[in-house]
Amino acid sequence: MPDDPKKTAEDAKVISLEEPHEIQWWRKALNAxxxxxxxxxxxxxxxxxxxxxxxxxK
Incomplete structure (x- = not known):
């Protein structure tokens, strides 16, 4: 099943670096x-x- 870029990773317990929209979301969420x-x-x-x-x- 394809990843849905409209959903956020807010409730996720793991960070995925596979999808550009998830990288972007985690960058903002973690200020990194x-x-x-x-x-x-x-x-x-x-x-x-x-x-x-x-x-x-760090």
């Missing part, structure tokens, strides 16, 4: 650049909580 978001996911995985904690330490 795409590079920062990708680096955080690379370091700590796709968990929203883990990425938030990682970005907070």
């Amino acid at each position: 650049t795409e590079a920062e978001l990708r680096a955080a996911v690379h370091q700590v995985g796709h968990s929203v909580q883990a990425v938030r904690e990682y970005l907070a330490k």
